Amino acid sequence: MRYTMFGHTGHRVSSLGFGAMNLPGVPFEQAKAALNYALDEGINYIDTAAGYRNSEEIIGESISHRRSEFFLATKTKNRDYASAMEDMERSLKRMKTDVIDLVQIHYVNTVQEFKAAMNEGGAYEAALEMKRKGYIRFIGITGHRPELLAKWIAKRQFDQVLFHLNLAQPFSLDELIPEATRLNMGKTAMKPLSGGFIQPVSKAMRYPYSQDVHVVLSGMVSVEEVKENxxxxxxxxxxxxxxxxxxxxxxxxxxxxxxxxxxTCPLEIKIPDVMISSQIRKTLGLLPKGDEFYQINKDKILSCADYEPCKDKPLCEQQCPYHLPMRQMVMEAANAYDKQLTTR
Structure with missing residues (x-):
């Protein structure tokens, strides 16, 4: 296992981190075994969030007795002081710990959200107070827009940043990772499989592992998945x-x-999943989870072509800050179902 200094925090962290978001979806004993096996094998970075159902409780029940062995990160998605404070106080109790190493202001994707969290009476103020009291050690930020994150961290208010980095989403390499490196911040890359689309797992994991990040965070749910990663x-x-x-x-x-x-799509099509998986599907094929996505969402994807309000000016494309051809990509995904039928 490779270990590196996590920015200016003074902590040495393992190159593979345990993302606990999906643990609530498996039996408790399986989750407990996966967490303890990860620690046994030298993984010392555990990441969760207040909003990941009962993930924090699972961590508390499974590995709180080994608290000195790992760096513990959680998140609050609330933007105001009071709600964020409640999240952090609840997280301490749920995970049965006296201190959380890292609390991240979670899923900040717009300027309005950033201002709400950072202004007086916002979540950042609550995190600072908890840090002064010794209940948390460091403060981070997470989001899905790397160019905005690069601007926000330049203010030197955060110790760490969490971002997407995988074979289908290399965009954090452009501005965000160089800026975080310049500021000597902790750099945590998430979604190495892009939410279960990219295969083989070995190739998918090795791409972010090869880049200038400290931790590659993988959402593992079993001993077998820990071994594979x-x-x-x-x-x-x-x-x-x-x-x-x-x-x-x-x-x-x-x-x-x-x-x-x-x-947002009026037909509830998960457009980012379609967009991101489109080229993966053509080039590498998809993991079972990715194939399952297309089977579950088949009717919605096929219905896009006949949705009258979007024929002249697709509603989704009007909302995209990158002006991407979303309807075209959904149509290509719909055509793929027809090709599957003709090749059988």
Missing amino acids: LAAIREEVGDDERRELEALAAELGNHNCRRCNYC
Whole structure:
């Protein structure tokens, strides 16, 4: 396991981090076994959030007796002082700890949200107070718009930043990661599989592992998944492999979707999932979770072509800050169902 100094925090963290978001979806004993196995194998960065159902309770019940062995990060999605304070106080109790290493202001994607969290009476003020009292050690920020995060962290108010980085979303490399490096901040990359789309897992994990980040956060739910992720990063990435992975990322990132989720769809089509998986599907094929997404959402995707209000001027495209051809990509996904039928 590779360990690096986590920015200016003074903590050495493992290159693979345990993302606990999906633990509430599996039996408790399975989640407990995965967490303890991860610690046994040297993973020392555990990440969750107040809003991840009972993930924090699972951590508290499973590994609070090993608290000295890991760096603990959680998040609050609330923007106001009172609600954020409630989240942090509840997180301490749920995870059975006296101190949380890192609290992140979670899922900040608009200027309005950032201002709400950072202004007087906002979530950041609550985090500062908890830090002064010794209940949290560091403050971070997370979001899905790397170019905005790069501007926000420049104010030197955060110790860490959490962002997407995978073969289909390499956009944080442009401005965000260099800025975080310049500021000596903790750099945590999430979604190495892009939410379960990119395969093989070994190739998907090795791309963010090859970049200038401290922790690659993977949402593992079993001992087997921990083993699979550890195996993927057992060896360092050489120059030739790095160039190959970066060329693949340039190809798979052609969709240009940052998953900022501005694009609400009246048909409830999950447009970012369609956009991001589009090139992955053509080039690498999808993991079972990705194939399942297309089966579950088949009717919604097929109905897009006949939705009258979007025929002349798609509603989703009017909301996109990157002006992406969303309807065209959804139509291509719909056409893929017809091709599946004709090839059987």
